[in-house]
Structures are given as structure tokens and as C-alpha cells.
Amino acid sequence: MKDAMYIPTYQDMLAAHERIKPHIRRTPVRVSDYLNELSGAQLFFKCENFQEPGAFKVRGAANAVFGLDDAQAAKGVATHSSGNHASCLSYAAMLRGIPCNVVMPRTAPQAKKDIVRRYGGVITECEPSTSSREETFAKVQAQTGGDFVHPYNDPRVIAGQGTCAREFIEQVDGLDAVVAPIGGGGMISGTCLTLATLAPQVQVIAAEPEQADDAYRSFKAGHIIADDAPKTVADGLLVPLKDLTWHFVRNHVSEIYTASDAEIVDAMKLAWKHLRVVLEPSSAVPLAVILKNPQAFAGKRVGVIVTGGNVDLDKLPWIQGAFP
Amino acid sequence: MKDAMYIPTYQDMLAAHERIKPHIRRTPVRVSDYLNELSGAQLFFKCENFQEPGAFKVRGAANAVFGLDDAQAAKGVATHSSGNHASCLSYAAMLRGIPCNVVMPRTAPQAKKDIVRRYGGVITECEPSTSSREETFAKVQAQTGGDFVHPYNDPRVIAGQGTCAREFIEQVDGLDAVVAPIGGGGMISGTCLTLATLAPQVQVIAAEPEQADDAYRSFKAGHIIADDAPKTVADGLLVPLKDLTWHFVRNHVSEIYTASDAEIVDAMKLAWKHLRVVLEPSSAVPLAVILKNPQAFAGKRVGVIVTGGNVDLDKLPWIQGAFP
Numbered sequence: 001m002k003d004a005m006y007i008p009t010y011q012d013m014l015a016a017h018e019r020i021k022p023h024i025r026r027t028p029v030r031v032s033d034y035l036n037e038l039s040g041a042q043l044f045f046k047c048e049n050f051q052e053p054g055a056f057k058v059r060g061a062a063n064a065v066f067g068l069d070d071a072q073a074a075k076g077v078a079t080h081s082s083g084n085h086a087s088c089l090s091y092a093a094m095l096r097g098i099p100c101n102v103v104m105p106r107t108a109p110q111a112k113k114d115i116v117r118r119y120g121g122v123i124t125e126c127e128p129s130t131s132s133r134e135e136t137f138a139k140v141q142a143q144t145g146g147d148f149v150h151p152y153n154d155p156r157v158i159a160g161q162g163t164c165a166r167e168f169i170e171q172v173d174g175l176d177a178v179v180a181p182i183g184g185g186g187m188i189s190g191t192c193l194t195l196a197t198l199a200p201q202v203q204v205i206a207a208e209p210e211q212a213d214d215a216y217r218s219f220k221a222g223h224i225i226a227d228d229a230p231k232t233v234a235d236g237l238l239v240p241l242k243d244l245t246w247h248f249v250r251n252h253v254s255e256i257y258t259a260s261d262a263e264i265v266d267a268m269k270l271a272w273k274h275l276r277v278v279l280e281p282s283s284a285v286p287l288a289v290i291l292k293n294p295q296a297f298a299g300k301r302v303g304v305i306v307t308g309g310n311v312d313l314d315k316l317p318w319i320q321g322a323f324p
Numbered sequence: 325m326k327d328a329m330y331i332p333t334y335q336d337m338l339a340a341h342e343r344i345k346p347h348i349r350r351t352p353v354r355v356s357d358y359l360n361e362l363s364g365a366q367l368f369f370k371c372e373n374f375q376e377p378g379a380f381k382v383r384g385a386a387n388a389v390f391g392l393d394d395a396q397a398a399k400g401v402a403t404h405s406s407g408n409h410a411s412c413l414s415y416a417a418m419l420r421g422i423p424c425n426v427v428m429p430r431t432a433p434q435a436k437k438d439i440v441r442r443y444g445g446v447i448t449e450c451e452p453s454t455s456s457r458e459e460t461f462a463k464v465q466a467q468t469g470g471d472f473v474h475p476y477n478d479p480r481v482i483a484g485q486g487t488c489a490r491e492f493i494e495q496v497d498g499l500d501a502v503v504a505p506i507g508g509g510g511m512i513s514g515t516c517l518t519l520a521t522l523a524p525q526v527q528v529i530a531a532e533p534e535q536a537d538d539a540y541r542s543f544k545a546g547h548i549i550a551d552d553a554p555k556t557v558a559d560g561l562l563v564p565l566k567d568l569t570w571h572f573v574r575n576h577v578s579e580i581y582t583a584s585d586a587e588i589v590d591a592m593k594l595a596w597k598h599l600r601v602v603l604e605p606s607s608a609v610p611l612a613v614i615l616k617n618p619q620a621f622a623g624k625r626v627g628v629i630v631t632g633g634n635v636d637l638d639k640l641p642w643i644q645g646a647f648p
Contacts, residue, residue, distance in 0.1 A: 028352040033376050034442075049600045052357050111597070118358075269637055273435070276373045276633035278600040309600035313593055319643060 007247060008155035010197040013162040013190070020062040020160060023095055025051055027164075029171050030306075032274040039290050040298040044172045045271075048164060049279050049309025053091040053115060055084035056164055056187055056307050057151070063160030064149040065092040073098045078146030080104070080126070080137040083112035084236055084308045085151035090121030101144050103137040105129075109235060109312045129229035130239065152186030153242035161190030166198060168303050175202050176300040179286040181307055182206035182215045182256065183237035185245030191305070192252035202303075203254040205296075207285040209234040210258045215241055219249060219256045233261045233317050236282035236308060255296070259288035265317045267291060271306075281317060283307045331571060332479035334521040337486040337514070344386040344484060347419055349375055351488075353495050354630075356598040363614050364622040368496045369595075372488060373603050373633025377415040377439060379408035380488055380511055380631050381475070387484030388473040389416040397422045402470030404428070404450070404461040407436035408560055408632050409475035414445030425468050427461045429453075433559060435636045453553035454564065476510030477566035485514030490522060492627050499526050500624040503610040505631055506530035506539045506580065507561035509569030515629070516576035526627075527578040529620075531609040533558040534582045539565055543573060543580045557585045557641050560606030560632060579620070583612035589641045591615060595630075605641060607631045 030045040048056035065077060076099030079089050086102040093100035100121045104113065105128035116123055126136035141148055150157065164187070165178060178195065180187045188206050195202045208216050212230035218241055226240030241249060249256075259267070268284035270291075271277060286304045290297050354369040372380035389401060400423030403413050410426040417424035424445045428437065429452035440447055450460035465472055474481065488511070489502060502519065504511045512530050519526050532540050536554035542565055550564030565573060573580075583591070592608035594615075595601060610628045614621050 030374060047600075050354060054600060272602050272637055276371075276378060276602040278596050278602060313596055313640075314643065316637075316640070316643075319638065319640075 006155045007244065008159040008193060010193065012155065012159040013166065013194050016063040016156070016159040017163040017166060019066050020059055020163065023062045023066065023092065024058055026167055027051065030275050030277060034274045035270070035287070040294050041290065042301045043290070043304055044175070044302070045275055045277070045304045045306050046164065046168050046171070047277060047306050049277065049283065049306050053087045053119065054308055054310040055088055056161060056305065057085045057088035058091060059163050060157030060160030060186060060190070061085065061089040061149065062092040064154065064156040065089070065096050065098070067156055068147060072147050075145040075147065076100055077149050078102070078141045078144055079149045079151060080133045081151045083108050084310060086121060087112060087115040087119060087310070089149055090116050090119035093121070094119045099144070099146065101140050101146050103133060103140055105133065109310070111310050111312045115310060130226065131228055151239070152184035152189070153244045155244065157186055158189045158193060158244060161187045162194040164305060165191040165194040169199050172301070172303060174301050175199070175303045177203040177205050177297070178303040178305065179205045179207055179290065180305040181234070181237055181282050181285045182208050183282070184239040185215065185241050185249055187305060187307060188253060189245045189248035192248040196252055204252055206249070206253055206256040207289040208256055208258050209237055209264060209285060210260045212237055213258045215249065216256045216258050218246065219253065234264055234282040234285055236280060237285070257289035257293055259285055259292055263288040263292060269318050277306065278309045278311060279306050280308045280311050283309070330479045331568065332483040332517060334517065336479065336483035337490065337518050340387040340483040341487040341490060343390050344383055344487065347386045347390065347416065348382055350491055351375065354599050354601060358598045359594070364618050365614065366625045367614070367628055368499070368626070369599055369601070369628045369630050370488065370492050370495070371601055371630050373601065373607065373630050377411045377443065378632055378634040379412055380485060380629065381409045381412035382415060383487050384481030384484030384510060384514070385409065385412040385416040385473065388478065388480040389413070389420050389422070391480055392471060396471050399469040399471065400424055401473050402426070402465045402468055403473045403475060404457045405475045407432050408634060410445060411436060411439040411443060411634070413473055414440050414443035417445070418443045423468070423470060425464050425470050427457060427464055429457065433634070433636045435634050439634060454550065455552055475563070476508035476513070477568045479568065481510055482513045482517060482568060485511045486518040488629060489515040489518040493523050496625070496627060498625050499523070499627045501527040501529050501621070502627040502629065503529045503531055503614065504629040505558070505561055505606050505609045506532050507606070508563040509539060509565050509573055511629060511631060512577060513569045513572035516572040520576055528576055530573070530577055530580040531613040532580055532582050533561055533588060533609060534584045536561055537582045539573065540580045540582050542570065543577065558588055558606040558609055560604060561609070581613035581617055583609055583616055587612040587616060593642050601630065602633045602635060603630050604632045604635045607633070
């Protein structure tokens with residue numbers, strides 16, 4: 001299962017769902033007549049921000065943690081993450097009672113650091129670049145012997161994330177498309193994995209910040225393009241595609257749309273106001289691209305995965321104008 | 325039904341539920357392990373802020389609007405309200421296609437005025453006092469002939485609000501208590517009405533701002549005490565009890581607890597952070613009193629009605645320190 005070239009299967013997703021069900025929530029779906037009128041589409045928002053640690057990443061993390069044999073579990077897990085994977089892996093490790101070491105950029109929102117520590121995760125800070133992150137992680141992993149649970153390029157993680165789309169299809173009939181944010185591509189890959197078998201007629205569409213549009217450029221170029229240290233208000237989407245997630249993006253994603261930081265912040269505020277749900281900037285990118293590309297979504301039934309809701313409530317981007 | 329002395333019955337609530345079901349949402353219940361640990365209780369938050377117009381008041385408003393005969397419906401409805409009743413009555417009237425006139429304090433949050441206008445409600449502003457509100461309303465009502473739907477002292481409204489507790493009991497087993505904010509007492513009365521028959525073992529507990537604690541003082545004194553123009557961050561709870569709601573408060577409420585504005589704002593921020601739900605200050609009063617009185621709630625299964633989520637996102641009380 002841990003060979004990077006192993007492509008997770010629909011059966012892996014089903015097994016993951018059985019494994020993690022006691023540890024995750026079946027999150028509800030929100031609708032807003034107002035946002036439907038505004039977009040011209042029927043939008044369904046699956047609130048993964050309502051998972052206890054505030055993000056969908058608890059699905060993949062719990063699948064990895066609860067799939068470990070006892071010998072490896074004793075040494076715990078380790079990872080690097082811009083935030084939600086770190087807190088969700090810490091949370092899953094806490095549930096199983098095993099150690100969790102995480103490398104996080106020093107610039108990650110304080111709310112995300114707080115939540116990792118609340119769940120007993122041990123943080124080592126790095127610079128906010130892919131290169132510094134990977135270098136720092138190698139040291140931490142060597143010291144602890146923790147099992148490396150990559151935030152997205154891990155078949156266990158992708159199979160876990162795929163369980164969200166399974167619930168979504170059970171909860172909402174007749175979806176034409178599912179839109180999710182894309183950073184490293186874990187949620188998009190899991191969504192592709194599940195829908196390719198369960199509902200192949202449903203398009204998978206990725207939404208990405210213009211200021212970290214490496215997946216969009218990769219998709220158009222036909223090979224992985226990675227940027228070091230992009231800057232965007234959508235702080236959960238800074239990382240590049242890797243081989244496993246590229247496999248799913250290349251083969252199953254219908255389209256990738258991008259939105260500017262200003263559009264993302266506008267969409268975030270709209271969602272808070274009309275869904276009355278606290279979602280983080282990264283999770284507002286799908287609504288931003290839907291509103292920006294009405295011709296692509298008009299008249300359709302569109303599922304949106306609200307990926308997370310961990311926000312510094314003292315630093316809201318529309319109040320401080322503080323996004324990069 | 326419209327005689328002020330008519331006390332609505334359990335059958336009225338059941339009839340209201342059938343009448344309004346096509347027009348309201350069966351709102352979900354949120355839990356947070358973190359808030360459970362913090363409070364020492366098992367808390368269940370019923371998210372009435374997820375109703376389309378953002379508040380439970382759509383239940384009573386829809387019951388009144390859809391119960392009108394055609395002759396009265398042609399003249400529409402009219403009311404006075406500090407906010408959510410106005411928007412919810414406008415929304416219900418829009419759904420039926422009839423006029424709605426509302427008197428609102430000029431100091432009501434802009435978000436609440438915007439939402440009334442979005443639903444086609446016509447606003448006449450008054451001063452932020454009970455006396456000015458009632459005087460202005462009499463003029464508006466005389467001019468329009470709209471059926472007066474009082475925000476809470478109306479059996480149709482109370483029966484409608486009672487449908488929330490019915491859903492809550494269906495959704496959560498073994499509740500020991502339900503806590504809701506108290507202003508005029510409409511939601512508390514509807515909750516008493518329903519639980520007295522459906523689940524009489526469940527305590528009904530009211531939560532009130534210290535700075536507008538007229539219901540608390542009425543409850544202790546044994547008769548209605550009304551203040552003119554109290555000031556609190558909980559802007560939905562400024563109005564006094566009236567005869568119908570006093571009937572239910574006096575006969576069925578177990579206790580009323582109060583919280584300071586600072587405690588309400590702290591609870592509001594906690595709820596946004598850990599439930600990841602946008603609730604307004606008035607709706608944070610129950611969590612504030614639960615955290616303030618752990619001895620009353622420890623070890624219990626406590627339902628909390630999250631009454632509304634209409635907030636000026638540019639004026640959050642913890643950022644500006646702007647509460648009265």
C-alpha cells in the first residue's frame with residue numbers, strides 16, 4: 001500500500017470508509033436559495049469543515065493511522081503540512097493514542113498551529129517553501145521513526161479522501177459536477193477515484209488560486225509544474241501536485257478554473273453571509289470560480305466540497321485587507 | 325386564533341408543522357467535542373441560522389402567512405421587529421406573493437435591513453425603543469390594512485416556533501434540557517408548548533443578556549417587568565415579554581440564566597471557532613450561560629437552539645470592541 005506507485009482503487013476507498021466511520025462525521029449538505037440565484041446553478045455545499053478538527057483531511061489521516069500495524073503505531077506518524085493535514089493527523093493519532101510529529105511553515109495561521117497542539121501534535125517549524133519543508137521533514141522523520149503520512153501523495157490518504165464523494169452521492173441526487181479546491185490534489189484525487197466507479201457521469205472540476213496556479217498550468221501543459229513558495233490568501237493550497245495526484249488529475253479531472261485572491265475573499269464573505277458557515281479562504285475557491293464562470297455551471301446541479309473551516313477570527317481578510 | 329388570550333395548543337403546533345414544512349428547512353444538529361469538554365456537558369446545537377432567511381422566526385412567520393384566507397392575504401401582513409422576524413415575515417410573504425410592511429429600529433444591523441429588502445419587505449424606521457416602535461407601527465398598520473403578525477405574542481407564531489423543538493426531539497435522543505435565548509419569548513414559548521406534551525421530562529431553560537434581563541426579573545418577581553430601550557450586543561433580545569409568552573414562561577420554564585455582553589461575545593467567538601457556524605450575538609447567549617453555570621449542566625445532554633445567523637460581517641464585536 002505504501003509504494004508511491006500504488007494507485008488506490010475503489011475497493012481501497014470502500015475499505016477506508018469502513019475503517020474510518022467510527023472516527024469521522026458524515027457531514028451535512030447546505031444549500032442557499034440566494035447563492036443559487038446568484039450563480040444560476042443549484043449548489044450543494046458538503047460541510048467538511050464540520051469534521052471535529054475542521055477539515056476533510058481527517059478522512060485520509062484516520063485511514064492511515066488506523067491502518068497501521070501495532071509495531072509501527074508504537075513509533076507513531078509524521079508529516080509536513082500547511083495546516084489541516086497536520087491537525088487532522090494529530091487528531092487521528094490522538095484517537096489511537098500514538099505520537100504525531102509535524103513540520104509546519106512558520107507562517108501558517110495561528111489557529112492551525114493551536115489546533116495541532118491541542119491534539120497533542122509536536123510541531124517543528126520550517127520556512128514557507130516546499131524545499132525548506134521537505135528538508136526539515138527529513139530530519140524530523142529520521143529522529144522519530146514515525147510513519148510518513150504524506151498530506152496527499154499517499155494511496156491511503158487518497159482512498160480516505162474519496163469517502164467524502166461517496167457520502168455526497170448518497171446525499172444529493174443527480175449531481176452534474178463536483179467542484180473542490182486543488183492544492184496538492186488529495187481531495188480531487190479521492191473524488192476522481194470514487195466517482196470514476198460510483199458515478200462516472202459526474203464531472204470533477206478543480207478550483208485553484210490564480211496566485212498558486214501550478215495545477216492549472218500542469219493540466220494545460222500535460223506534465224507536472226511545481227512552484228516554490230507561491231503566495232495566496234488560500235493558504236491551504238500552496239503545495240504542488242505529485243505523481244499519484246497527477247495521475248488522477250490528468251486522467252479524470254474535466255477542467256481546472258482559477259480565481260484571484262480578491263475573488264476568493266469575496267466568495268468567502270458571501271459564503272459566510274448566506275450559508276452561515278465558517279469556511280477558510282481555500283474552501284471559498286470553488287464558489288469563486290463558479291461565480292466567475294457562470295456559462296460552465298448554469299442550470300447544473302453542482303456539488304461543492306467545503307474543505308475546511310480553520311480561520312484566524314481576529315484576522316479576517318475582508319476586514320484587514322491583509323491578504324498577500 | 326387571533327384573540328390575544330387564545331393559548332395555542334399542541335394540535336396547533338402539529339397543524340403548523342404540516343402547513344410550513346414545504347417552506348422551511350429541517351435544520352441539522354451540530355456537535356463539538358471541544359465544546360463538550362469545555363462545558364462538561366453533551367451539547368447539541370440545532371442550527372436554525374441555516375433557515376434560508378437565517379433565523380428560526382421563519383417558522384412562526386410562515387405559519388401566520390400561509391394560514392391567512394385569500395381576502396386577508398391580498399392586503400398582506402405587517403409587523404414590527406428588531407430584525408429577524410421582519411426578514412422572516414418578508415420571506416414568507418414573498419413565498420406566498422403578498423405584501424409585507426415592517427417597522428424596524430433605525431439602529432438595527434444593516435445586514436438585517438438588507439435582508440428584509442431583498443425579500444421585498446417595505447421598511448419604516450423607528451427609534452430603538454418599545455414605545456417608538458409601537459407608535460410607528462400603529463400608523464403603518466392603519467395605512468396598509470396588513471394583518472398584524474406580532475413577532476412573538478401571537479398564537480400562530482408560537483405554534484410555528486414550537487415545530488423546532490419537535491424536530492429536535494426527533495433528532496437527538498435523551499435530552500435533559502433545551503436552552504434557548506429569551507427576548508420576547510416566542511421561541512421559548514413554542515419550545516414549552518411542544519415539550520410539555522411531547523417530552524415533559526425535558527427542562528426548558530432560557531438564556532438572557534444581563535443588560536436586557538427583564539424576563540429574568542419578571543420570572544423572579546412573578547409578573548411581567550418591561551424595560552424601554554435596553555442596550556446589549558444581543559440585538560435580537562431587546563423586547564419584553566407579553567401576556568401569551570409570559571403564560572408559557574411562568575408555567576413551563578425551569579430557570580432563566582443571564583450573561584454579560586463580554587461573556588456573550590466570548591461565547592459567540594467560541595462557537596464560530598469550534599462549531600464553524602456563523603451565529604449572531606443573541607444566539608450565543610445559551611452557550612454563554614452554559615459555560616457560566618457548569619454546575620447546572622454538567623453531565624447532561626443539553627439541546628441549544630441556535631436562533632439566527634444574521635451578522636454584519638464588517639462589524640464583529642470581538643474585533644471592534646464595539647458592543648454597547
